[in-house]
Amino acid sequence: MRPVEIRPKIYWVGVNDRFTKLFEGLWPIGEEGVSYNSYLLIDEKSVLIDLAKSVETDEFLSQIDQLIPISKIDYVVLNHMEPDHTGILGVLKKIAPDITILVSEKGQRLLQAFYHVTEKVKVVKDTEELDIGEKKLKFYYTPFVHWPETMMTYEITNKILFSCDGFGGYGALRGTLFDDECKEQEFYEREMLRYYANIVATFSKPVLKAIEKLSSLPIEIIAPSHGLIWRKDPSRVVSLYKKWAQYMDSPAEKGVTLLYGSMYGNTEKLMSSVLKGLSASGVSTEVFNVTQTHVSYILASLWKNRGVMIGAPTYEGSLFPPMVDVLQMATVKRVQNKIAAIFGSYGWSGGASKRIREIAQQLNWQVIDTFDVNGGPTQEDLQQAERLGFEFGKKILEQP
Numbered sequence: 596m597r598p599v600e601i602r603p604k605i606y607w608v609g610v611n612d613r614f615t616k617l618f619e620g621l622w623p624i625g626e627e628g629v630s631y632n633s634y635l636l637i638d639e640k641s642v643l644i645d646l647a648k649s650v651e652t653d654e655f656l657s658q659i660d661q662l663i664p665i666s667k668i669d670y671v672v673l674n675h676m677e678p679d680h681t682g683i684l685g686v687l688k689k690i691a692p693d694i695t696i697l698v699s700e701k702g703q704r705l706l707q708a709f710y711h712v713t714e715k716v717k718v719v720k721d722t723e724e725l726d727i728g729e730k731k732l733k734f735y736y737t738p739f740v741h742w743p744e745t746m747m748t749y750e751i752t753n754k755i756l757f758s759c760d761g762f763g764g765y766g767a768l769r770g771t772l773f774d775d776e777c778k779e780q781e782f783y784e785r786e787m788l789r790y791y792a793n794i795v796a797t798f799s800k801p802v803l804k805a806i807e808k809l810s811s812l813p814i815e816i817i818a819p820s821h822g823l824i825w826r827k828d829p830s831r832v833v834s835l836y837k838k839w840a841q842y843m844d845s846p847a848e849k850g851v852t853l854l855y856g857s858m859y860g861n862t863e864k865l866m867s868s869v870l871k872g873l874s875a876s877g878v879s880t881e882v883f884n885v886t887q888t889h890v891s892y893i894l895a896s897l898w899k900n901r902g903v904m905i906g907a908p909t910y911e912g913s914l915f916p917p918m919v920d921v922l923q924m925a926t927v928k929r930v931q932n933k934i935a936a937i938f939g940s941y942g943w944s945g946g947a948s949k950r951i952r953e954i955a956q957q958l959n960w961q962v963i964d965t966f967d968v969n970g971g972p973t974q975e976d977l978q979q980a981e982r983l984g985f986e987f988g989k990k991i992l993e994q995p
Contacts, residue, residue, distance in 0.1 A: 598658045599772050601816065601824065602753045604637040605730075608658040610651035611767040618679075618765065622793045622891040627786055628767025631679060632820050634757055635659060636750065639728030640669040644748055644757045645820050649682035656683070656690070665690050670725075672697045672732070674759040675745045676705040680820055684710055697725070699736055701744035724751075735809060737761060739801035741794055747809070754815040761805060762832045763821035764790040775827035783823050784835065785895075790821070791839050792894040796928050799843040806837050842898055843931060849991055850879040852896040855906035856886050856915045861940035861971050866906045868977040869938060872984025878902070878991050885917045890924045897930045902991040903960065904984070905951055909941035914950035922954045929958075934994070936964040936987045938980060940972070963990065 599607040609632040616625040631647035633655065641663060647655050659665050665687070671694050673681055688694065696716045698706055703718050719725070721736040731751040738745060740761045748757040764787030771777055795802060817829040825832045851873055857863035866882075873880045881896045885907075897903065907918040914922075935955055937948050948965050955962050966983050968976050 596658075596768070598635070598662055601634070601772075601818065601826075602755065605750070605753060605755065606635045606637075606662060607632060607772055607818075607824065608635045608643075608655065608662070609633045610647050610655050610658075612648060612650055613767050614650060615648075619794070622765075622789075623889050624765050627765050629765050629821055630768045632818065632822075632824070634818060635662060635668075636727065636730055637663060638730050641667055642670045642672060642727055642732065643668050644672045645674055645680050645759065646671070646683045646687065648679040649686070652683050652686055656686070666693075668694055670695050670697055670727075672734075672748050672757075673702060673706065674748060674757065675742060675820070676702055676709055677742060678709065680759070681709065684712070688712065697734075699734070699744050699746045701738075702746070705742075705744055719746075721746075737801070737805040737808070739798040740805050741798050747805075749812060749814075754813050756809065756812065756814050756817050756829075758817055758819045760795065760820055761802070762817050762825070762836055763787070763819035764823075766822055768823070772824045773827070774823050774825045774831070777823060780823075787822060787832070787835065788839065788899060789891060789895040791836065792898040792928065793891050796839070796843070796894070796898055796930070799840040799929075802836060802840040806833060806840075839898065843929060846932070846994060847901040848879075848899050849902075849994060850881070850900035851902035851904055851988060851991055852893070852900045853880055853882045853904045853906070854885055854893065854918065854921060855882070856884065856908070856917050857906075858908050858910070858915070861968065862906050862908045862938070864972050864977065865938050865940065865966075865968060865980045868972075868980035869904060869906065869984035872981040872986070873904070873988045875981075876985045876988025876992065878988035880988075885921050890921050893921055894924065894928055894930065897925055897933070898928075901933055901994065902987065903933045903935040904987060905935060905937050907939045907947050907951070909939065909945050909947040912944050912946040914947045918947075919950070922951070926954065926957055931959045933958070933960045934991060935960045935962045936966075936983060937962060938966040938968075938983060940968045940970065942970065963987070
């Protein structure tokens with residue numbers, strides 16, 4: 596893409612990444628892609644806000660060069676030191692060695708650790724302002740959104756919040772940057788939720804603190820480091836992030852995430868009956884085979900739904916390992932305060948349900964029912980599984 600003017604002499608100069616398969620080496624984006632949004636402000640002083648991963652260095656630098664010589668950039672604001680925001684820094688410093696880097700206090704230490712840069716570095720304080728001509732920047736520390744050094748940059752004159760990872764999401768930009776021009780907003784909001792659950796959810800309390808800290812700012816545009824730029828309705832993306840952050844401690848949506856794994860088909864038979872019951876109850880349900888679906892997608896569903904049904908066989912006296920992996924990641928991401936039910940099949944020994952209950956207790960999940968079957972389910976077992984699903988669905992829908 597070419598540089599895009601957001602406001603007079605304020606440009607998007609980012610790049611799309613459709614080559615990386617795993618974001619952070621963990622989360623699949625091979626189909627969805629991701630954008631690395633960088634912004635160039637041209638005034639008496641020229642400022643580049645955030646950079647990009649080194650995967651698209653040539654394209655990134657060529658976009659800047661279409662607007663001004665790279666050597667004419669005065670400042671680079673590094674809101675966040677993670678390499679998907681800073682990977683081009685080494686090349687940029689070689690081309691323009693006189694650039695001054697602006698970072699937070701903790702960002703200075705990470706800048707030295709990652710890139711061994713100590714000269715021409717200026718630490719900006721929380722709420723410090725920088726006059727660059729007609730435009731004026733103000734820096735707001737927003738720690739743990741999502742690293743401890745993270746800050747956001749606010750351009751006072753045009754009321755633009757350059758929000759770094761906050762309010763971002765997966766998804767390469769598909770021909771447009773802006774929410775009001777986007778015909779696929781549902782896609783981007785879905786990928787924002789997955790991004791939130793994968794990257795930000797652990798830090799939901801700091802997210803809420805940051806939203807409160809910035810609540811008095813008059814914001815006309817939110818320009819994150821990943822995903823759409825919100826200029827028609829910036830309050831939309833703030834409300835989504837606030838809602839998702841509140842799910843850590845407050846009830847989520849009245850839906851059910853049904854997780855299952857099956858070794859020889861017995862647990863899958865039970866799952867089909869459970870799903871039939873859930874459907875009859877009227878509750879919204881998302882189904883995931885944990886042996887086939889990456890946990891990235893499962894986390895997004897777990898985060899937004901208040902009900903969780905877990906169907907898994909016993910494996911060597913304990914829980915089916917792929918289900919262990921999913922629930923352990925839910926523990927890492929603090930997917931808390933859910934209502935759960937358990938079902939599954941066992942052979943010579945049980946143990947899966949016990950292990951699920953142990954993990955559920957760590958997550959403060961309320962397990963309200965368990966149904967275990969020895970061997971293959973009978974018709975009576977399948978009927979009971981259907982009742983289990985129906986009653987669980989009703990229980991979720993009746994929640995206040």
